[in-house]
Amino acid sequence: MSQSYQPRSSLLPYGQQWLDEADIESVIDVLRSDFLTQGPAIQAFEQKVANYVGAKYGVAFTNGTAALHGACFAAGIGAGDEVVTTPLTFLASSNCVLYQGGTPIFCDINMETYNIDPLQLERKITPSTKAIIAVDFSGQPAEMDEISRIAHKHGLVVIEDAAHSLGAEYEGRKVGTWADMTMFSFHPVKHVTTGEGGVIVTDDEGFYRKLIQFRSHGMTRDPKEMTRNDGPWYYEMQALGYNYRMTDIQAALGVSQMDKLDQFVSRRREIVEIYNKNLSNIPGLVLPYQHPKANSSWHLYVVRFLPEFSEDNRKKIFDKLRALNIGVNVHYIPVYLQPYYEELGYQKGLCPNAESYYETTITLPLFPKMTDDDAWYVISAIKALSNKSEVQSSYATTSE
Incomplete structure (x- = not known):
């Protein structure tokens, strides 16, 4: 089954509590x-x-x-x-x-x-x-x-x-x-x-x-x-x-x-699997690495947009996703680039990897109360942007 891809009327935040x-x-x-x-x-x-x-x-x-x-x-x-x-x-x-x-x-x-x-x-x-x-x-x-x-x-x-x-x-x-x-x-x-x-x-x-x-x-x-x-x-x-x-x-x-922690972590991992399966193999999109010794609890799902992804830079991609009510965020600005730290004598170039990472990263929504359709909405928007087209395509739902 497919359904029409329409921009959301409300913001899908990058994270949110779940109280009962x-x-x-x-x-x-x-x-x-x-x-x-x-x-x-x-x-x-x-x-x-x-x-x-x-x-x-x-x-x-x-x-x-x-x-x-x-x-x-x-x-x-x-x-x-x-x-x-x-x-x-x-x-x-x-x-x-x-x-x-x-x-x-x-x-x-x-x-x-x-x-x-x-x-x-x-x-x-x-x-x-x-x-x-x-x-x-x-x-x-x-x-x-x-x-x-x-x-x-x-x-x-x-x-x-x-x-x-x-x-x-x-x-x-x-x-x-x-x-x-x-x-x-x-x-x-x-x-x-x-x-x-x-x-x-x-x-x-x-x-x-x-x-x-x-x-x-x-x-x-x-x-x-x-x-x-x-x-x-x-x-x-x-x-x-x-x-x-x-x-x-x-x-x-x-x-x-x-009492609900394990349930919440399990749901986060399910959403990550949906993201991983459907966002892999997109040129220029770098998905999170999973260390073989670690089992992440997935607080954030962070991706990097390299030049091969589209002619848009990170700021334009960010703005387009926000315009679709996808509450993307950026984690984090390297601490020493903050004005207070610069006044203490820390300078740009101190940690090149962290600075390179910062220039290309966007955090996608991930929280236990997200539905599978919420995840598909994000996936479809990213796939459309990677094709350099307006986001007016269709997307597969979990009822397929």
């Missing part, structure tokens, strides 16, 4: 309870995330950026310390180093995986290097075996920015079990959501205790950790922390959403 009545009821239950914050839902959510990935501890934060900041604090990063990371990421992955007075050192990407290139990583390490922040771009885990080997050799802390990869595996192990600390994000476009939120998982009790203190003003009420104890009311601020506490409202939503 169970999620809504979980939030209502908290609103009717005694605790809106610092209550039992926080610990339940932390434990649920930690158990899912196989980690000992989980610490919830207001958002993923705050969680990364906490990880940098726990790792002891400070003035004079360098942290190696990738430029192909959201601003938070390197900003968290600046928050602690450290210096981000950008290592270029592998042009297949778009993750940090382990072959270049070791060359970026100096006596001032304190940590590595690996980023699992688009849901595909970084090469954590090699990154861990390099870090162990040089005595470095490994922080995995897994904002994109909850539910993914590397060498058969869940993301969350490779690094010293791993951050997951729960923004609405991620695999599951708490509205805003982040969690650090770790097996290290020392890191865990520092994270707990840091998210609450650097404060403790634990008598075993205090220098003195004036009474039951007493608390001590032992470090300069922040108010990065998640609310029970958010945590309750997270607990409910975690």
